[in-house]
Amino acid sequence: MTKYFHLTIRSLLSALLAVPVLWPAIAQAQAQETVCIQCHGGQPGRLGEPIGQWQGSIHAQNGISCHGCHGGDPTDFAMAMSPERGFIGVPDEAEIPEFCGRCHVGVKEDYLQSAHGQALDAGGPQCVTCHGNHAVQKTTIDLINAEDCSRCHEYGRAERIKSALAETDRMISGLETELAQLHRTGIATKPLQDQIFAARNKFHRLFHSVDVEKIQQETAGVQAELGKVEERVAAYHADFSQRRLWGGGVTLALVLMGVLFMLLRKTYHDEEQEHR
Ligand code: HEC
Ligand code: HEC
Ligand code: HEC
Ligand code: HEC
Ligand code: HEC
Structure with missing residues (x-):
């Protein structure tokens, strides 16, 4: 009897696991309410500020939440920020390209090979310099502008x-x-x-x-x-x-033919009347 019960539970579980469409919905639900957001929402200053900045971001819109970037366990108040649960904390400036590049692999490769990537340790810009950290928005070409791109060099090449x-x-x-x-x-x-x-x-x-x-x-x-x-x-x-x-x-031809037909018929009738 217990064996049968276990079997049913197991088949139920595997049936659930076999429905991948459920996972995005679950991920989204977690992105909306996590222990990270609950606790940080009540913190003052630099600990609480990220919440409001992140809320309007393209990452929030796509279900990428605090733990997506910082790691950790979004379901466990006590263990949320423990390294054993994958918490990686805040990256140093020089680590940011790898930090963001876990998801943006192609961009990271192009960046690391570029003059900017090569100058990373010598004051070159990294992802956050141009896109921000918590309030990242969908990009437009207006990110290239004289004000932002001439902070470190002339604007001509940009x-x-x-x-x-x-x-x-x-x-x-x-x-x-x-x-x-x-x-x-x-x-x-x-x-x-x-x-x-x-x-x-x-x-x-x-x-x-x-x-x-x-x-x-x-x-x-x-x-x-x-x-x-x-x-x-x-x-x-x-x-x-x-x-x-x-x-x-074709329409014009049909109309013309119709008119012609009417005229012919009229002439025929008129002639017929004259003959009478
Ligand atoms: C119970 C409250 C609480 C929970 C839950 C919590 N945090 Fe924190 N968090 C804090 C406090 C307090 C600090 C500042 C002290 C510290 O670094 O331990 C902090 C610091 C941080 C920092 C900055 C660390 C640094 O080195 O400056 C990050 C990033 C962070 N939390 C992310 C997260 C993420 C991601 C989660 C969820 C997986 C999370 N937190 C869950 C209270 C919390
Ligand atoms: C897109 C990735 C990303 C997401 C999502 C994200 N963070 Fe961060 N966070 C960063 C980066 C990068 C830094 C380091 C900032 C820097 O160097 O400019 C940082 C820094 C921090 C710090 C330290 C701030 C300071 O001034 O010392 C805290 C606290 C923090 N994040 C909490 C959170 C919380 C809470 C959330 C969820 C609402 C969150 N982060 C979501 C990327 C992210
Ligand atoms: C956990 C995965 C993940 C991490 C880590 C991450 N992102 Fe994203 N990012 C996404 C997803 C998903 C989107 C939305 C889909 C898309 O546009 O590619 C996105 C969108 C973006 C966009 C907008 C792209 C567009 O279409 O205009 C920018 C810019 C961006 N991220 C920058 C960053 C930066 C900067 C960091 C590090 C601070 C970072 N991301 C970290 C997953 C991630
Ligand atoms: C010097 C400023 C600068 C730096 C540094 C930078 N970006 Fe960008 N990024 C831009 C601009 C400008 C665009 C928009 C280009 C366009 O519209 O053609 C862009 C576009 C993007 C996009 C959207 C690409 C797409 O396919 O639509 C993503 C994602 C992104 N950046 C992520 C990153 C990440 C991750 C890093 C770090 C490895 C980074 N960026 C470093 C300026 C920068
Ligand atoms: C934080 C400083 C900083 C910012 C901000 C910055 N750059 Fe640069 N840029 C550098 C450095 C350092 C180099 C390498 C030395 C040089 O060629 O001037 C460089 C080089 C370049 C080059 C020459 C690349 C080559 O291969 O010859 C171009 C083009 C360029 N940047 C465009 C931009 C654009 C566009 C923006 C704005 C979206 C921007 N930069 C913002 C620091 C910066």
Whole structure:
């Protein structure tokens, strides 16, 4: 009897474990209320401040909570910050790229190879210098600006990077609007949208190399790819207006034929009446 009972519990458990869709929901619920947030929420000063800053961040929106970055056990008040439960505390400045790079692997690699990564121990900027720590927001190209990028050196090179990226950004948003319009007219735009998505990903990681020549070269490549999509879109437009032209022509012909028929009939009737 007990054996049977154990078996049922076990199969129930494994059935639950076999439903991976449940896990994101559970992770999200934990991200919203943890012992970290409960206790730190009641702390003054530098211990409590991170809560409010984190709440509006892109990490909070995506279920990445205190323990996602700092480690520890978010379910156990007493043991929350014990290293045995994976708590890693606060990183030194030089450790931050590895700290953030656990999740942002590609960005970390590009960064470490860049002039900024190479200058990490000599006053170069790291992730938090540009993105902040608790209030990290979704990025835009406006992160590259004269005020932030001329704190340590002149702005010229930064500006050249920005204009290469901005031009590509404009092409991408223009194409996205066009494709959305085409989609509404019933044309299958999915393959083209995928092509743009791939181009955009490739191009958004580029920044961290801060290598002006490489960025100019690669954005030229991405722009060429986008150019091909633009040609396809233009071809669709031409096709579409031709179809409309043909459609318009046929309607006009039908109307003309109708009018002609009426006239003929009228003449026939008139003639018939005259003959009587
Ligand atoms: C019962 C209250 C309590 C809980 C639960 C708690 N903390 Fe703390 N935390 C503190 C206090 C008090 C300090 C400051 C004293 C110290 O460092 O031990 C602190 C310090 C910290 C620091 C800064 C450490 C440093 O070296 O400056 C971080 C980061 C941190 N907590 C993160 C977390 C995370 C992540 C969790 C959940 C996994 C958590 N805390 C759970 C009370 C708590
Ligand atoms: C995106 C990663 C990330 C998340 C999420 C995060 N932190 Fe931090 N936290 C950091 C980093 C990085 C530092 C070191 C700050 C620095 O050097 O600028 C830090 C520093 C701290 C400190 C020390 C502050 C000081 O001035 O000494 C505390 C306390 C802390 N975090 C608590 C929390 C709590 C509580 C949460 C959840 C609301 C949280 N953190 C969420 C990355 C994060
Ligand atoms: C536990 C994993 C994890 C850690 C650690 C982490 N992040 Fe994130 N980060 C994410 C997720 C998930 C997103 C949201 C999805 C996305 O945009 O990639 C995100 C988004 C971001 C974005 C916005 C990206 C965009 O699309 O514009 C930035 C910037 C960012 N993180 C910077 C940092 C920085 C800086 C640190 C370290 C202080 C850090 N992250 C630590 C998981 C993490
Ligand atoms: C010198 C400032 C600077 C530093 C240092 C920096 N970033 Fe960025 N990051 C930016 C800018 C600017 C963008 C936006 C580029 C764009 O829109 O093309 C960006 C974009 C991102 C994105 C979004 C990429 C995407 O695919 O959309 C993530 C994630 C990110 N950074 C994380 C990090 C992490 C992690 C580190 C540290 C290893 C780091 N950044 C270091 C300035 C910086
Ligand atoms: C905390 C200081 C600091 C900040 C802030 C900073 N940089 Fe730098 N940057 C450096 C250092 C150090 C170097 C390496 C020495 C040099 O070339 O001037 C460098 C080099 C560069 C280079 C030349 C790279 C190469 O391979 O020749 C570019 C481009 C650049 N930074 C762009 C930016 C942009 C864009 C921003 C703003 C988003 C920015 N920097 C913000 C410190 C900084």
